[in-house]
Amino acid sequence: MATLNPPIRSASSRPPSLTASARLRRLARSYTLRVFAQAVVTVWAVITFTFFLIRLMPGNPVDVYIDFLMNQQNITYEEARARAASQFKFDPDANIFVQYGEYMGRLIQLDLGESITSTGTRVIEQIARFLPWTVFSVGLGLFISFILGVTIGTIMAYLRNSWLDNLFSLLASILGAVPNYIWGLLILIVFGVQLQWFQVGALRGTYNSSLTPGFNLTFLLSVLTHAALPVLVYVLGSIGRWMLNMRNSTIGTLGEDYVSVARARGLPPSRILLAYVGRNAALPMFTLLAIDIGFIIGGSVIIEELFVYKGIGSFLFWSISQRDYTSMQGVFLVITISVVFSNVLADLLYSQLDPRVRVGGGEK
Amino acid sequence: MSESVLRIDDLSIVYRTARGLVRATSHVSFSLAKGETIALIGESGSGKTTLSLALIRMLPAAAQITSGAIHYTRNGQTRNVLSLSPGDMRAFRWKECAMVFQGAQNAFNPVLRIRQQFADTAAAHGIKDPEVVKARTLELLRLVRLDPQRVYDAYPHEMSGGMKQRALLALGVLLDPQVVILDEPTTALDILTQRAIIDVLNEMQKRLNFSIIFISHDLALAAEMADRVATMYAGEIVELAPVAEMFYRPHHPYTLGLLRSVPKLDQRRDDLVSIPGDPPNLIDPPSGCKFHPRCQFATDHCHQEAPPLVEYTPGHFAACWHTDKVAAARSGFIDLKEVKKDDRS
Numbered sequence: 001m002a003t004l005n006p007p008i009r010s011a012s013s014r015p016p017s018l019t020a021s022a023r024l025r026r027l028a029r030s031y032t033l034r035v036f037a038q039a040v041v042t043v044w045a046v047i048t049f050t051f052f053l054i055r056l057m058p059g060n061p062v063d064v065y066i067d068f069l070m071n072q073q074n075i076t077y078e079e080a081r082a083r084a085a086s087q088f089k090f091d092p093d094a095n096i097f098v099q100y101g102e103y104m105g106r107l108i109q110l111d112l113g114e115s116i117t118s119t120g121t122r123v124i125e126q127i128a129r130f131l132p133w134t135v136f137s138v139g140l141g142l143f144i145s146f147i148l149g150v151t152i153g154t155i156m157a158y159l160r161n162s163w164l165d166n167l168f169s170l171l172a173s174i175l176g177a178v179p180n181y182i183w184g185l186l187i188l189i190v191f192g193v194q195l196q197w198f199q200v201g202a203l204r205g206t207y208n209s210s211l212t213p214g215f216n217l218t219f220l221l222s223v224l225t226h227a228a229l230p231v232l233v234y235v236l237g238s239i240g241r242w243m244l245n246m247r248n249s250t251i252g253t254l255g256e257d258y259v260s261v262a263r264a265r266g267l268p269p270s271r272i273l274l275a276y277v278g279r280n281a282a283l284p285m286f287t288l289l290a291i292d293i294g295f296i297i298g299g300s301v302i303i304e305e306l307f308v309y310k311g312i313g314s315f316l317f318w319s320i321s322q323r324d325y326t327s328m329q330g331v332f333l334v335i336t337i338s339v340v341f342s343n344v345l346a347d348l349l350y351s352q353l354d355p356r357v358r359v360g361g362g363e364k
Numbered sequence: 365m366s367e368s369v370l371r372i373d374d375l376s377i378v379y380r381t382a383r384g385l386v387r388a389t390s391h392v393s394f395s396l397a398k399g400e401t402i403a404l405i406g407e408s409g410s411g412k413t414t415l416s417l418a419l420i421r422m423l424p425a426a427a428q429i430t431s432g433a434i435h436y437t438r439n440g441q442t443r444n445v446l447s448l449s450p451g452d453m454r455a456f457r458w459k460e461c462a463m464v465f466q467g468a469q470n471a472f473n474p475v476l477r478i479r480q481q482f483a484d485t486a487a488a489h490g491i492k493d494p495e496v497v498k499a500r501t502l503e504l505l506r507l508v509r510l511d512p513q514r515v516y517d518a519y520p521h522e523m524s525g526g527m528k529q530r531a532l533l534a535l536g537v538l539l540d541p542q543v544v545i546l547d548e549p550t551t552a553l554d555i556l557t558q559r560a561i562i563d564v565l566n567e568m569q570k571r572l573n574f575s576i577i578f579i580s581h582d583l584a585l586a587a588e589m590a591d592r593v594a595t596m597y598a599g600e601i602v603e604l605a606p607v608a609e610m611f612y613r614p615h616h617p618y619t620l621g622l623l624r625s626v627p628k629l630d631q632r633r634d635d636l637v638s639i640p641g642d643p644p645n646l647i648d649p650p651s652g653c654k655f656h657p658r659c660q661f662a663t664d665h666c667h668q669e670a671p672p673l674v675e676y677t678p679g680h681f682a683a684c685w686h687t688d689k690v691a692a693a694r695s696g697f698i699d700l701k702e703v704k705k706d707d708r709s
Contacts, residue, residue: 257470264420264465265535266457267488275484276473283475355519356474 035347039340046336047107047329051100054328060092061116061323090116090325103329112333113326123330126315131297131334133206134304134311137227138296141234146289148235149242150282154273156243157250157281169247172240180237181302187229188306203229204308230300230307238292245288250281283354290346294339297331368437369542369575370419370461371395375432377414377423377599384647388414388427389599396543401569401576403590403607405583405622409643411599412579413466416545419577420457421445436460438542459489462536463545468529469552472520478531479516482538489539504534507571508564526557530564537572545577550585562588583626587611592679595619598644598654601673605680615682617659617690653685661686661693 062084069080106113112123156165192200207213208222253259254277262276300313308314312331319327351357373393379386389411396402404412417423419434434445438460448456465471472481482501483494491497498516505512508530515523515531523531529549536544549565550558562585569576580586586593586607593610595603595618603616614620621639641658644650652670656662665685673683684690 257465257468258473260422261465261471261532262473262484264422264457264463265485265488266454266459267484268454271484271488275476279475280473354475356521 035344039344042340043333043336047333048100050332050336051103051329052096054323054325054332055096057323059323061090061325062088062092064321064323065117087119088116089114089119107333112330115324115327117322117324117327123326126327127312127330127334130310130312130315133227133309134297134300134313136223137230137309137311138234138300139293140227141231142238142289142292142296144231145235145239146242146285149239150246150285152239153243153246154250154278154281156247157254160247160251165247168243172243172247174240175236176240176244178237180233180299181306183236184229184233184303184306187233198229206310226309230303230309233303233307234299242285242288246281246285249284250277253277253281256280283350286353287346287350290342290349292342293345294342297335297338367398368395369398370437371435372415372419373433373435375415375418375434376430377411377418378428378430379424379426380428381426381647386646387599387649388646389418391431392596392599392601393432394594394601394604396575396577398542398575399569399573400592401578401590403578403580403586403593404596405580405586405593406596407643408581409646410596412596413547414599415596416463416547416577416579419445419543419545420461420463421448421453422457422463436543455489458485458536458541459539460541461543461545462539462541464532464536464547464549466548466551468532468549469525471532472528474520476519477516478518478520478523482535485535485538491539500538501534504538505531507568508534509560510534526553526560529553529557529561533561533564533568537568537574540572541574543575543577545579547579548581549578550580550582558585565589583611583622595622598646598649600654600683601681602655602684603682604673605682609677609680613680613691614694615676615680615687615690616655616684617661617686617693618655619682620690620694621658653683661689 062081065084065087066077066080069075069083070077073080075083103113112127115121115123115126118126152168156168159165188200191197202208203226206223206226207219208226211219211222213219259272259276262272267276297312297316300311301317302313303309304311304313305317312334316328316331318324319331372395375389375392376387377389379388392411392415394402404415406412414423414427418427418429423429429446432446435442436445436456437443445453445456472478476484479498479501483497486492486497486500502512502516505515510527510530515527520528533549546565550561553561565576566589568574576589578586578589580589590607593605593607594601595610595616597618603610603614603619605613605615610619611623614623618639621637624637625639639658644654644657650657652668653659653662653666654670656666659666663686669685671683671685673681675681676687
């Protein structure tokens with residue numbers, strides 16, 4: 001052993017000039033670029049898959065509309081068919097690959113097309129109208145659930161095997177085992193219908209429709225009351241997982257040598273809790289959090305439908321029932337992108353929080 | 365070397381377990397002088413680590429101190445560590461008595477830089493001036509022969525095992541403690557790094573004049589480091605002697621057994637003797653001398669009555685009824701040229 005101090009970080013000594021091909025090779029090896037290319041390919045594969053999959057569903061927008069007309073207005077199939085044909089630009093009999101080609105051609109120009117059933121409405125406008133409400137309600141639920149769950153989980157770990165820990169563990173297992181729409185139904189039926197603690201009908205929508213949106217207290221309160229139940233359901237549905245994950249992660253961290261050493265060093269308990277235990281125990285939680293962000297939209301469909309909360313989830317539900325292919329594709333695209341990019345985000349976030357996985361963060 | 369910094373009196377610790385009380389240490393007494401190094405040797409489970417954890421009151425929750433006192437003296441003032449308030453205890457840890465644990469590989473928080481962890485330690489004991497802390501940190505890192513600038517800003521994972529161990533030693537003396545407990549400080553390190561650590565330790569001790577409680581299975585290391593050696597068996601100190609005495613003239617059959625079980629380069633394999641039997645059950649320990657079931661010299665007396673720790677020659681204590689027989693046995697075994705002692709004693 002020539003030296004007892006191996007180099008901590010090898011100083012990157014780049015050769016002064018590079019050939020073009022060397023530059024290209026470096027570009028191909030670049031971590032960020034690879035991650036990005038992978039993300040783009042994933043998004044493309046998913047939208048292609050959904051494009052064909054939703055067309056395999058029984059019925060198409062025209063058939064759904066013909067059914068609707070026949071039932072509502074008591075007219076013959078031929079009449080309804082003619083009316084539908086004049087109403088829709090969409091031709092269900094067109095070659096599916098031609099449709100796919102047109103769709104992809106527009107998508108490359110960032111054009112999501114027009115809604116099939118609401119002629120004249122652009123899909124991007126629909127998404128812009130409904131998405132913020134979902135991001136707000138699910139995001140708020142996720143935030144509350146994360147903060148509460150991580151805090152309670154830490155307390156459980158510190159008091160492990162006490163009656164409090166056992167009680168919370170039981171509670172968390174129950175919360176985690178029951179899907180969130182069951183909580184939604186229970187709340188609606190028990191507190192809304194049976195006990196009548198709130199007016200089920202009055203809470204429809206994202207805010208009281210007699211108000212004009214604006215930055216005033218009445219409107220904001222209305223927004224909050226309308227979001228309260230969906231948010232509560234999102235919290236109930238996910239908090240158990242945060243509690244148990246954080247509890248287990250913290251118990252693991254409490255057993256680490258560096259925590260014992262920190263106590264032996266006479267550090268104040270608050271410092272040990274935050275910088276030594278909490279910081280390390282919460283690391284895996286942030287990965288889970290980032291991944292959860294990706295499922296904000298997909299996870300909201302049933303709950304929004306249940307509470308008649310007009311977000312992107314209820315819009316998706318409506319599009320599916322109408323077989324509105326372009327709207328569905330638009331929402332699926334948003335879901336795909338958010339899932340894929342939140343995973344990338346998880347990677348980047350983790351590398352920021354944990355110096356050990358920082359890209360290029362020193363030798364092994 | 366006369367002033368005593370730590371005096372342990374009649375310390376007994378039990379662990380409450382589902383199967384009963386485990387008597388981890390029983391009636392342990394010894395004192396540690398300023399600048400002195402005492403080595404605790406003995407098998408796993410003999411109570412060495414329990415004893416050292418008790419000194420900074422970091423025993424697991426299941427442990428209970430059933431008797432004894434730990435007197436700590438600084439500047440002529442003596443306090444009983446066992447009766448310190450939680451706040452005083454926190455101030456006592458590291459400032460007065462630092463402990464370098466087994467497995468320093470994970471002793472540093474992986475998400476904080478080394479400088480932050482030094483600063484945390486200083487701040488916890490009221491030293492907040494960043495310039496003072498930085499100067500002291502760099503000085504100590506240099507003392508343990510690390511590249512101060514590089515290690516100062518490094519994360520733990522950017523350092524090798526030996527570097528971390530040395531950084532931990534530097535951290536150990538950051539607050540100028542009087543006592544440093546080293547629990548197997550060199551296990552899991554390669555032989556060259558071990559050598560470097562020991563050299564660094566000796567140099568630091570010479571400079572800073574702290575006392576060391578050195579826990580090791582490695583008798584050669586203990587022989588090299590220690591001024592005095594205490595052999596522990598089943599939670600008791602069975603022999604306590606200056607290092608040369610201990611290795612040249614062991615009085616207790618267990619110490620002799622430990623020495624015999626160390627392989628030597630110039631020894632035939634048949635001469636290597638292990639101690640027969642297993643460490644005793646500490647829930648229901650043997651009657652009389654706890655070593656008697658494994659002892660070749662045991663008699664009925666040993667079975668019935670536990671031998672007291674008696675001073676045979678000045679400073680050499682042993683708890684055995686048959687030290688004469690041990691003396692006869694060791695003369696056939698101890699070969700003077702094998703036990704080396706460095707020039708410090």
